[in-house]
Amino acid sequence: MERQSRSKSFGNVRDNDLKTNIESTAIDNVKIKRARLSSSIKQYLTDYTTNSNLHGLKYIGEKERTLVEKIFWLIMFTCCVVCCALLIRKVWEKWNYSPVIVSFAESSTPVFKIPYPAVTLCPETNVMQTVFNYTKYSHLYVNNFEKQNITLEEARLVEDVSLICWKNHYAPLNGRNFSHGNETVENIKKISPKIEDVMVDVSIWKSKYLSLSSFLPILTEEGYCYTFNTIDADQLLRVENLNTDYNYLEPSNKSHTWTLENGYSPKTPLETYPHRGPGHGENTGLILILKVTNQDCDFLCSGPTQGFKILLHSPAEFPRLSQQFFRVPLGRDISVAVTPKMMTTSEGLSNYSAFRRQCYFPYERYLKYFKVYTQTNCETECLTNFTYAKCGCVHFAMPHGPDMRLCSVGKRNCMDDARMELITIEIQNELDDTMHADDIKREALRVAINCQCLPSCTSIDYGEEISQGNFNVEAVANAYNLSFNKEKQGDSYTQVKIYFKEAQFIKVQRSELYGQTDFLANCGGLLGLFLGFSILSVVEILYFLTLRIYCLCWSSRQNKKCNYLKKDIE
Structure with a gap:
C-alpha cells in the first residue's frame, strides 16, 4: 500500500515538473519573440531614419551619434513639425473661410452694355381726396361708427386705404383682421392717382417724347406706383405660383434678350428691352415733369411731406419702396447722375459653397414667387413667408400664393412688428430662449433662419448723385407767352432728369484668393522650408509602411525554407 502511494506521489511530481518546464519554455519563447520583434522594429526605424530625405532624421538614426545628439x-x-503644422493651419483657415477676394476689373465697361435702371415712381399723394376723402371718413369711422354715420362700404374703403397710408396714430386698428384680395386691390386702385394725374405728357427719353404708357402700374406697399424699364411680369414672377385675384405688375408684352447673369446677347440691337444705357449726360437719359394737384392732397393719409418717391433698381428686381428710395420735393428741378455698381463672380468660385463665396449663382437658389434670384427678391419672398408664419396673413402687395389670406387693418401692427423682427431676427435668436416659445414663434423663427438671402453672384446697383434747383413752370410759361390754365395754377410741378454720369464704369469682381493649387503650393513651401518634405517623402513613407515590410517578410520566409531544407539534407 505504501509503495503504491509513493509511486503515485512520484508520478505527480514528475507531471508538475513537466508542466512547469513547458510553461517556462513557452514564456521564454514569448520573450524571445518580443525581443526579436522589438529589435526588428528598432532596426526598421533606424533604417528609415538613416535613409529618409527629411531633414534631421538621419542624425537620430545613426548609431555613432551620442544620446545627447539624438x-x-x-x-x-519636433519643433519644426509643430511650427509647420501651426502655419499650415493658418493657411487652411484663410483658404477655407475667406477664399474670395474682391477687386476692380482690369478694364472699364461701357454703359451701353448694361441696362438703364428701372425707374419706379410713387406719388406721396397715394389717395386722391377728390375721389375719396380719407380724412373725413376716417374720423367718421373712428368716432361715429357705432352711430351708423358711415356705410359699410365706406368703412371697408377706410380699412383698405389705411394699409397704404402714412403711419399715423389715428389709423383705425380695430377693424377686421382679414380681407378679400380682389376687393381690397380694387378699392386701392379706385382712389389711387393715374399716371396722367402725376405726370405731364411731355416726358423725354433720349431726346424724344415718351408715351405715358411706357410706365406700367405696379403694386407696392405704398399702393399703386409706376415703373419704367422693368422686365415683363412673366419674366420676373412665377405667375403659376401666385394668386390670380389681381396682377402685381401689369404685363408689357415685351420680349427681352437680357439676363442678369449673362447680360445682352452679342447680336442684340441698340434699341431693345430693357433699354440699354444710351450714354452719359442729360440729353441721353429720362426727363420727367411730375405734378401734384393740391386739391387731391390728403395729409392724414400721406403725412406732412408731399412730392414723390423714386427708386432706381435693376430691371430684374421687384421694387421695395419701404427700404430704398430718394425723395423728390415739389417745385424743384432734380438732376440725378447715376453711377452703376456692378459685381461679377469668376467661374472658378462655382466649386465653392455659396456661404464660402457669399453669393448665389442663379441655378443655386430657387424662389417660389420669382424667376430671377436677387437679394431683394429673396428678401421680399422671405418677408411674405415670415409675415404669414407670424400673423396668419400677408400684405396685399406681397407676392403670395393662392392659399394665403390677406391682412387687414386689424393685423397692421402684426405686419409692422414682423417687418422689424425679420431685420433683427439673428440678434433675437441669440438673446431669446426659443425652447419655451410658442409654436407660432418657433415657426416664424424657422422661416427667418431659412431665408439666408445672400447677394446674387452677378448684381447691378445704381448709385445716385442728386442736385437740385428751383423750378417755376408759371414763370417760364409767361416768358414764352404761353397760356397757363387758371385751373392748373394751384398745381405743383417738379422736373426730374435721370442720366448716367459717365460713359464708362469699373466693374468689381469676385475671384479666388487661394485656389486649390495655391493652397497646395503654400503648404508644400512650408513643408519644404521646415522639413525638406516633398511628394517623394510621402512615397517614401508609404514604401516603408507597405512594400518594404512585405519584401522583408517574404525574404524571411524564404530564409526559413532554406534552413529547413539544409536540416533535411543533413
Whole structure:
C-alpha cells in the first residue's frame, strides 16, 4: 500500500515538473519573440531614419551619434513639425473661410452694355381726396361708427386705404383682421392717382417724347406706383405660383434678350428691352415733369411731406419702396447722375459653397414667387413667408400664393412688428430662449433662419448723385407767352432728369484668393522650408509602411525554407 502511494506521489511530481518546464519554455519563447520583434522594429526605424530625405532624421538614426545628439535632433525635428503644422493651419483657415477676394476689373465697361435702371415712381399723394376723402371718413369711422354715420362700404374703403397710408396714430386698428384680395386691390386702385394725374405728357427719353404708357402700374406697399424699364411680369414672377385675384405688375408684352447673369446677347440691337444705357449726360437719359394737384392732397393719409418717391433698381428686381428710395420735393428741378455698381463672380468660385463665396449663382437658389434670384427678391419672398408664419396673413402687395389670406387693418401692427423682427431676427435668436416659445414663434423663427438671402453672384446697383434747383413752370410759361390754365395754377410741378454720369464704369469682381493649387503650393513651401518634405517623402513613407515590410517578410520566409531544407539534407 505504501509503495503504491509513493509511486503515485512520484508520478505527480514528475507531471508538475513537466508542466512547469513547458510553461517556462513557452514564456521564454514569448520573450524571445518580443525581443526579436522589438529589435526588428528598432532596426526598421533606424533604417528609415538613416535613409529618409527629411531633414534631421538621419542624425537620430545613426548609431555613432551620442544620446545627447539624438535628443537634440529629436527636439529640433519636433519643433519644426509643430511650427509647420501651426502655419499650415493658418493657411487652411484663410483658404477655407475667406477664399474670395474682391477687386476692380482690369478694364472699364461701357454703359451701353448694361441696362438703364428701372425707374419706379410713387406719388406721396397715394389717395386722391377728390375721389375719396380719407380724412373725413376716417374720423367718421373712428368716432361715429357705432352711430351708423358711415356705410359699410365706406368703412371697408377706410380699412383698405389705411394699409397704404402714412403711419399715423389715428389709423383705425380695430377693424377686421382679414380681407378679400380682389376687393381690397380694387378699392386701392379706385382712389389711387393715374399716371396722367402725376405726370405731364411731355416726358423725354433720349431726346424724344415718351408715351405715358411706357410706365406700367405696379403694386407696392405704398399702393399703386409706376415703373419704367422693368422686365415683363412673366419674366420676373412665377405667375403659376401666385394668386390670380389681381396682377402685381401689369404685363408689357415685351420680349427681352437680357439676363442678369449673362447680360445682352452679342447680336442684340441698340434699341431693345430693357433699354440699354444710351450714354452719359442729360440729353441721353429720362426727363420727367411730375405734378401734384393740391386739391387731391390728403395729409392724414400721406403725412406732412408731399412730392414723390423714386427708386432706381435693376430691371430684374421687384421694387421695395419701404427700404430704398430718394425723395423728390415739389417745385424743384432734380438732376440725378447715376453711377452703376456692378459685381461679377469668376467661374472658378462655382466649386465653392455659396456661404464660402457669399453669393448665389442663379441655378443655386430657387424662389417660389420669382424667376430671377436677387437679394431683394429673396428678401421680399422671405418677408411674405415670415409675415404669414407670424400673423396668419400677408400684405396685399406681397407676392403670395393662392392659399394665403390677406391682412387687414386689424393685423397692421402684426405686419409692422414682423417687418422689424425679420431685420433683427439673428440678434433675437441669440438673446431669446426659443425652447419655451410658442409654436407660432418657433415657426416664424424657422422661416427667418431659412431665408439666408445672400447677394446674387452677378448684381447691378445704381448709385445716385442728386442736385437740385428751383423750378417755376408759371414763370417760364409767361416768358414764352404761353397760356397757363387758371385751373392748373394751384398745381405743383417738379422736373426730374435721370442720366448716367459717365460713359464708362469699373466693374468689381469676385475671384479666388487661394485656389486649390495655391493652397497646395503654400503648404508644400512650408513643408519644404521646415522639413525638406516633398511628394517623394510621402512615397517614401508609404514604401516603408507597405512594400518594404512585405519584401522583408517574404525574404524571411524564404530564409526559413532554406534552413529547413539544409536540416533535411543533413
